[in-house]
Amino acid sequence: MTPDITYASIDELAALIRNGDVSPVEVTQAAFQRIADTEPKLNAFLELFEEGAMSEARRAGDEIAGGAYRGPLHGIPIGLKDLVDVAGSPTTGGSPLFQDNVARTDATITRRFRNAGAVIIGKTNLVMHAMGAAGLNPYTGHPRNPWNLERCTGGSSSGSGAAVAAGCVAGAIGTDTGGSIRMPAALCGIAGLKPTYGRVSRAGVMDLSWSCDHAGPMARRVSDCAHIMNAIAGYDPRDPASADEPAEDYTLGLSRGAQGLRIGVPKDYFSGEHVDREIESAVRDAVELMAGNGAEVVELPMPFAAHGRNINMGIVMPESVAVHRENISQHPETYTNEIRARIQSAMTIAAVDYIQAQRARRWFIEKMDHAMRDVDVIFTPTVPQQTPTIEEQDKSSMGDDAPPQGGTLPIFTGVFNTTGQPSLSVPCGFTQDGMPIGLMITGRHFAEAAVLRAGHAYETLAGWHDRRPPLG
Amino acid sequence: MSKQQEPRETPAEYVISAARAGLRISAQHAAGIAKRIESRRQAEDDVRAIDTSQHEPAVAFRPRRLSG
Numbered sequence: 128m129t130p131d132i133t134y135a136s137i138d139e140l141a142a143l144i145r146n147g148d149v150s151p152v153e154v155t156q157a158a159f160q161r162i163a164d165t166e167p168k169l170n171a172f173l174e175l176f177e178e179g180a181m182s183e184a185r186r187a188g189d190e191i192a193g194g195a196y197r198g199p200l201h202g203i204p205i206g207l208k209d210l211v212d213v214a215g216s217p218t219t220g221g222s223p224l225f226q227d228n229v230a231r232t233d234a235t236i237t238r239r240f241r242n243a244g245a246v247i248i249g250k251t252n253l254v255m256h257a258m259g260a261a262g263l264n265p266y267t268g269h270p271r272n273p274w275n276l277e278r279c280t281g282g283s284s285s286g287s288g289a290a291v292a293a294g295c296v297a298g299a300i301g302t303d304t305g306g307s308i309r310m311p312a313a314l315c316g317i318a319g320l321k322p323t324y325g326r327v328s329r330a331g332v333m334d335l336s337w338s339c340d341h342a343g344p345m346a347r348r349v350s351d352c353a354h355i356m357n358a359i360a361g362y363d364p365r366d367p368a369s370a371d372e373p374a375e376d377y378t379l380g381l382s383r384g385a386q387g388l389r390i391g392v393p394k395d396y397f398s399g400e401h402v403d404r405e406i407e408s409a410v411r412d413a414v415e416l417m418a419g420n421g422a423e424v425v426e427l428p429m430p431f432a433a434h435g436r437n438i439n440m441g442i443v444m445p446e447s448v449a450v451h452r453e454n455i456s457q458h459p460e461t462y463t464n465e466i467r468a469r470i471q472s473a474m475t476i477a478a479v480d481y482i483q484a485q486r487a488r489r490w491f492i493e494k495m496d497h498a499m500r501d502v503d504v505i506f507t508p509t510v511p512q513q514t515p516t517i518e519e520q521d522k523s524s525m526g527d528d529a530p531p532q533g534g535t536l537p538i539f540t541g542v543f544n545t546t547g548q549p550s551l552s553v554p555c556g557f558t559q560d561g562m563p564i565g566l567m568i569t570g571r572h573f574a575e576a577a578v579l580r581a582g583h584a585y586e587t588l589a590g591w592h593d594r595r596p597p598l599g
Numbered sequence: 600m601s602k603q604q605e606p607r608e609t610p611a612e613y614v615i616s617a618a619r620a621g622l623r624i625s626a627q628h629a630a631g632i633a634k635r636i637e638s639r640r641q642a643e644d645d646v647r648a649i650d651t652s653q654h655e656p657a658v659a660f661r662p663r664r665l666s667g
Contacts, residue, residue: 338658367661434649437642444639459623468628472635475613480643485656487649492657 151202234331252286260533306540313565
């Protein structure tokens with residue numbers, strides 16, 4: 128009898144596959160069955176590769192049976208946000224503009240997943256052009272949060288968040304320009320890592336803002352994120368921003384626990400009146416749990432942090448104008464009112480203000496490096512507000528003068544797109560009305576291993592990842 | 600004159616010049632765009648106020664050696 132693998136971790140699935148207790152074909156069939164059961168409620172996928180995925184699964188099974196085991200992702204189902212190229216399939220960016228934008232080659236991420244033997248299940252839903260924090264997309268249909276179908280998933284990697292949280296795939300790729308991996312991870316109750324800028328290749332990933340775009344893993348466990356990082360991280364000459372840093376095994380230090388970990392807790396900006404009290408309390412409890420298990424906790428003054436999101440937007444908006452300028456002039460009707468107004472209004476940003484934002488970014492990174500000189504990671508909330516309903520966000524994003532969707536959701540995450548530091552969201556509790564709360568763990572540049580270690584230590588102590596959404 | 604006081608195109612001026620340049624902006628959209636420009640300029644002013652006199656832009660030009 129096939130064991131229940133819907134919510135299994137990559138480690139658990141890999142052990143079952145390697146021992147021959149379950150085959151990659153059975154795992155892939157189970158994934159498609161789970162998608163068939165949940166998709167009418169969630170709308171997490173834009174395209175499914177049933178034929179190709181089953182073929183990949185059969186090949187994985189044959190290779191493993193023949194003794195050619197490639198590693199923990201061999202035969203494991205993975206989803207890709209529909210900004211990531213898969214040769215022969217359209218990369219739509221969630222927009223009518225790109226319905227026929229068929230990729231000629233695989234993105235580097237896709238190719239690396241294939242090299243690791245992963246099974247590419249399909250493309251996940253997203254906010255149009257990845258421009259929105261709540262996760263909505265009126266064109267493709269709004270993805271829905273598995274914990275409460277009336278609530279937003281967070282965005283822009285909304286389908287990836289919903290698909291992973293619902294047990295449709297073991298992991299998925301998201302992209303993050305102001306928080307688009309970490310916000311849906313927080314709102315959907317999963318783990319999501321924005322790696323250091325340049326650590327994971329963006330080649331073959333649709334652009335939004337060249338100097339703030341990151342791609343990274345979303346999964347139910349921190350250890351799953353580490354396995355995915357092992358497959359996708361590393362230098363890529365196809366990406367001009369790729370960091371020529373040696374690849375690491377991100378699973379090696381995972382089990383070192385909380386003992387001796389130096390955790391900084393910012394005194395400014397990430398707490399106070401603008402943070403929901405339940406969220407602030409859950410993050411404080413997480414810090415105390417780590418301190419009670421041997422972590423050293425220090426308060427950090429960070430008065431400069433309040434500038435971080437403004438610098439982030441001062442860079443993202445003019446770069447996104449450059450990306451969309453021609454299309455929005457020629458095909459404005461293909462954009463939502465909200466996104467069109469955001470891009471068109473950003474056309475007024477002066478070149479000197481963009482340069483000032485890039486200079487301020489270097490100033491900001493120096494301040495952050497100095498503040499973090501004596502700690503390994505900092506703990507903050509991922510988002511400051513509770514999960515909005517789809518109805519309220521949908522109404523507010525209809526008008527041309529509406530605020531950007533998502534309200535204050537990205538004000539903390541965007542800080543670390545300015546710095547390019549590795550930043551992870553892990554579940555740290557639930558609100559009284561049953562919605563997940565996210566803890567954001569951020570480390571020094573290229574210190575993904577420390578971030579993942581801290582996340583794994585907390586996750587193991589707290590156990591929130593064992594809860595499952597009430598989807599049936 | 601402080602950086603925040605430097606003259607900038609007003610939202611109305613922008614919408615008019617953008618429309619003259621062929622950007623398709625309806626009257627309905629124009630009001631929304633103007634409102635967004637106003638709110639975004641508060642963030643711009645915050646960034647303008649940062650002393651960056653000792654900092655180059657964080658956009659790196661990295662020449663790479665040709666192989667062969």
